[in-house]
Structures are given as C-alpha cells and as structure tokens.
Amino acid sequence: MACRSLLYRSKMRPNSGLHLNVALYHCSERPHGEEALPSEYYQKTYVKLMKLSHLLKDVDWIDGRLVRINDYSTVTDNQLEHAMHSFKSLTRSYIGGPAAQHALKQDLIASSRDAKCIPPLFFSKPNEREPFIVNSLTKVCNFLNVSAQQRKxxxxxxxxxxxxxxxxxxxxxxxxxxxxxxxxxxxxWCPGTGTMMGQQIVLSCLKFLDTLVSYDPDSTSWMRLAPTKVKDSHAFRKWEDVLDMFNDLINCLSNEKELLSHVTKLKAMKEGLAQIRDVLIDKNVGYKETRHQESLVQKKLTKTLGHSSPCLFTLLLYYLYGGVRDIEVELCGGVCGSDGGTKFLLSMGKILTSAEENMVWSGVKQLYRVLGLFKFVWETAGMEGVLELQGHLWCVGTKSNVLTYKGNLFFVHGIHL
Structure with a gap:
C-alpha cells in the first residue's frame, strides 16, 4: 500500500507546536474528494447502525477474528461476521458525513486550550478511513515516510x-x-480432518520446543546440570525437524477456511526456520555448546531476514507485545507535522459496537498497541521530531468523551443523527 505526501492547512493550539503548512502522509492512493450524499442516506444508515450495534454489542473484530469481548474467545459465526463487516463499512461511510465531521471537529476544539484554534482534522477523506492491515515493517515505514537509509x-x-x-x-x-x-x-463447531490432524502436529511441535533448554546467562556454570552423554548419532536433531512439522501443518490446514490467518503466520515463521534448518538442536551438550547453537540461530536470522520479511515483523510483535497476530487498523488516519519538524501527530481510529466500559477500554488498548508500534519504528529509525499519539473511537449513540491511557489522548466520539 503506497503512501503519499500532501499539504494540509490548519490551525492548532499554540502550545502544541502544530500550525500552518502541515504535511500529511496517507496510506492510500484513493482520490481525496468525496461526493456529498443526500441526508436520507445518513438517516437510513443510522437506523441500520443502531440495529447492527445492538446485534453485535458483545463481540468485536480484533486482528482478523471475531471475538467475544468478555473473555476474548473466538466466535465462529458466519452471519455475525458478515454483520460485523457491514457495521464497520457503514460506520466508515457515516463518519465521512457532515454530522459526524462536525461532531469530530467540536470534540477536538473542546479538548483544546484555545477554543479559537482548530486542531488538524483526520478521517474526513475516504483514504483516511480505510482499514489497514499492519503485517510488515515495510508497510509501517511507507506510512511514516521513512527513508531508505533510515530503513537500513x-x-x-x-x-x-x-x-x-x-x-x-x-x-x-x-x-x-x-x-x-x-x-x-x-x-x-465444525470439526474437519485437517483440523484433527493439525492438532496432533501442533502438540508434537510444542512438546519438541518444550525440550529446548536455554540456560540463564546470569547463573554460574557450576550450578548447571552436567549434559547427558548420548552415543546414538540419531539423537542429534536440527531445526529442520521443526521446519518439517510446520510444512506438514501448513498442508493439513491449507483448506481450513477458519484458520487461514494462522496458515499465513505459519508460513511467516517457516521463512525463519528455512534459514536455520542446518543448525543443531542438542540439549545434551555443555553450556558453551548450547550457547553457540543459539548464537548461530541469531546470526543466521539477523543476516537473512530482510526489511519486508513477515517473519521479522512477527518476531518484532512478540518482542514488543508478547503476541504474533498481525494488527488490523480500522481507520488508518495519518500523520501531520509542524513546519519546523520538531513535533508530529499520529492519529488512528477504531469503531466500537457498544459503549460498555470493557469494550471501550479494549478498543483503547488495541489502538495504543498499533500506535505504540508506529512510534517504536519512528524512534528506532531515527526520524526527526517527536511523534505524539492520538486515538479516536466511534460508537453509536454514546456521549463524547476523552480518555487518557499511558499519557496519550483517546477520543470517544458518539454517532448521532
């Protein structure tokens, strides 16, 4: 998804450092203009949104799956999934309407210290309301306009x-x-042959990985158990064994529609496994030998995983958040910066199905996760200026509110006629 740079003229409160001639970086090549729709369209859409939000009040779409918000369990229901996609799509369109845009502007002005100043507005153009799947460093860098040297x-x-x-x-x-x-x-809900076989492979693979022993580098060598001597050469295994299990798993699940996102992730990790397939996995050796094997894995992966590698991005997600699912942004928003290049603002949005407290805070944390990822890339790449984060959440019928989470502002916007 290509990025483009535009000029956007706006006013901002004096203490923010953002003012005229603000540069925006958008994540789409779609046209900027949007034809005004008749008021009847928004009236009918609002009625649909009310009905759908009631139907979907206990579930949400999070990173490629429908989940029950109380326990984050996956919900397998094609009708609910279709209703969720319709709800999100209609809401994106509604947010672009005059009433929602006016409310957004008023919410931002109300949060400003100077009511006469208008903060930079996002989500008014179709390309700022597009969904955005974050699954590689390249996409993040394109969005932030990171240079080739900075990417290196x-x-x-x-x-x-x-x-x-x-x-x-x-x-x-x-x-x-x-x-x-x-x-x-x-x-x-729907047992399949591939799923049944896949479960056995997953258990075998997890059991195999569980046998890998990584010594604590802070402990002293005399505290560690002596390695067991093994005479059978077949006892020495390689990462190729794990690669073979991943290949079998991918083949088993390739036709399981509900698990395709997992197949994509297995293929991503397979990329890394292929690079270290010849490295030994042997816990029956001493501490130094074990550390040498681990060092070989690190060196090979560091050398071979490129900037656009899905495997590298998956490792980064786990390193930052302890999870591996690709992140889905529901409204991609954009970045704006001051003339002096000393301060920038990144805004992204999410659509909620209810205003319940657990739903709202779940949405806030999801937005913070992706915003934090972008800020990490910004700072690690050595981009000039400070990047501030701002999240926006929309919910049908609720009152507007401003929440603070880990020092960042999150605006909750009500959707009304």
Whole structure:
C-alpha cells in the first residue's frame, strides 16, 4: 500500500507546536474528494447502525477474528461476521458525513486550550478511513515516510534484539498456541480432518520446543546440570525437524477456511526456520555448546531476514507485545507535522459496537498497541521530531468523551443523527 505526501492547512493550539503548512502522509492512493450524499442516506444508515450495534454489542473484530469481548474467545459465526463487516463499512461511510465531521471537529476544539484554534482534522477523506492491515515493517515505514537509509538503520537495530533465542522460540510457541486455541474453538463447531490432524502436529511441535533448554546467562556454570552423554548419532536433531512439522501443518490446514490467518503466520515463521534448518538442536551438550547453537540461530536470522520479511515483523510483535497476530487498523488516519519538524501527530481510529466500559477500554488498548508500534519504528529509525499519539473511537449513540491511557489522548466520539 503506497503512501503519499500532501499539504494540509490548519490551525492548532499554540502550545502544541502544530500550525500552518502541515504535511500529511496517507496510506492510500484513493482520490481525496468525496461526493456529498443526500441526508436520507445518513438517516437510513443510522437506523441500520443502531440495529447492527445492538446485534453485535458483545463481540468485536480484533486482528482478523471475531471475538467475544468478555473473555476474548473466538466466535465462529458466519452471519455475525458478515454483520460485523457491514457495521464497520457503514460506520466508515457515516463518519465521512457532515454530522459526524462536525461532531469530530467540536470534540477536538473542546479538548483544546484555545477554543479559537482548530486542531488538524483526520478521517474526513475516504483514504483516511480505510482499514489497514499492519503485517510488515515495510508497510509501517511507507506510512511514516521513512527513508531508505533510515530503513537500513531500523533493520540493523531491530534484528539483533528480536532474533534472540528467547524471542525466537517464544514466537514459535505463541504461534502454535494461538493456532491450538482457535483449532479447539473451530473443532467444537465444525470439526474437519485437517483440523484433527493439525492438532496432533501442533502438540508434537510444542512438546519438541518444550525440550529446548536455554540456560540463564546470569547463573554460574557450576550450578548447571552436567549434559547427558548420548552415543546414538540419531539423537542429534536440527531445526529442520521443526521446519518439517510446520510444512506438514501448513498442508493439513491449507483448506481450513477458519484458520487461514494462522496458515499465513505459519508460513511467516517457516521463512525463519528455512534459514536455520542446518543448525543443531542438542540439549545434551555443555553450556558453551548450547550457547553457540543459539548464537548461530541469531546470526543466521539477523543476516537473512530482510526489511519486508513477515517473519521479522512477527518476531518484532512478540518482542514488543508478547503476541504474533498481525494488527488490523480500522481507520488508518495519518500523520501531520509542524513546519519546523520538531513535533508530529499520529492519529488512528477504531469503531466500537457498544459503549460498555470493557469494550471501550479494549478498543483503547488495541489502538495504543498499533500506535505504540508506529512510534517504536519512528524512534528506532531515527526520524526527526517527536511523534505524539492520538486515538479516536466511534460508537453509536454514546456521549463524547476523552480518555487518557499511558499519557496519550483517546477520543470517544458518539454517532448521532
């Protein structure tokens, strides 16, 4: 998804540092203009949104799956999923209407210290309300307009951190555990041959990974158990064994529609496994030999995983948040910056199905997660200026509100006629 740079003229409160001639970086090539729709359209759409929000009040669409918000369990229901997509799509269109845009402007003015100043407005153009799947560093860098030299620096800074043994094996286990959880849910509603076979492979793979021992570097060598001597050469295994299990797992699940996102993630991790297939996995050796094996894994992954690698991005997600699912942004928003280049503002949005407290805070945390990822890339790449974060959440019929989470502002906008 290509990015483009535009000029946007706006006023901002004096203490913010954002003022005229603000540069915006959008995540789409769609045209900027949008024809005004008749008022009847918004009236009918609002009625539909009210009905759909009531139907979907207990569920949300999070990173490619329908989940029950109380316990984050996966919901397998094609009708609900279709209703959710319709709700999100209609809401995006409604947000672009005059009433929603006026309310957005008033909410931002109300939060400003100077009521005469108008903060920069996002989400008025169709390309600012598009969904955006964040699944590679390249997409993040395109969005932030990171230069080629800065991307090189970013990769050099990130790779040694995210390819550490604990991160690598942890990401593999999290990938398999997330798949295992969803397979159990899918199997409950619609068992399939591929799912049944896949469950056995997942269990075998997790058991195999569980046998890997990574010594605590802070402990002294005399505290560690002596390695067991093994005479059978077949006892020595390689990462190729894990690669074979991943290949079998991908083949088993390739026709399981409900698990396709997991297949994509398995393929991403397979990329890394293919690079280290010849490295030994042997816990029956001494501490130094074990550390050498782990060092080989780190060096090979650091050398071979490129900037656009899905595997590298998955490792980064696990390194930052302990999860591996790709992040879905519902309204991509944009970035604006001051003339002096000393301060920038990143805004993104999410659509909620209800104004219940757990739903709102879940949305806030999801937005903070993706905003935090973009800020991490911004700072690690050495981008000039301070990047401030701002989240926007829309909900039918609720009152407007402003929440603060970890020092960042999150605006809750009510959708009304």
């Amino acid at each position: 620096q970013l990769r050099l800074m990130i790779c040694p951190q995210v390819t550490q043994h604990q991160v690598w094996t942890g990401a593999l286990e999290e990938t398999l555990n997330a798949l295992k959880s969803d397979m159990q849910s899918t199997n409950h």
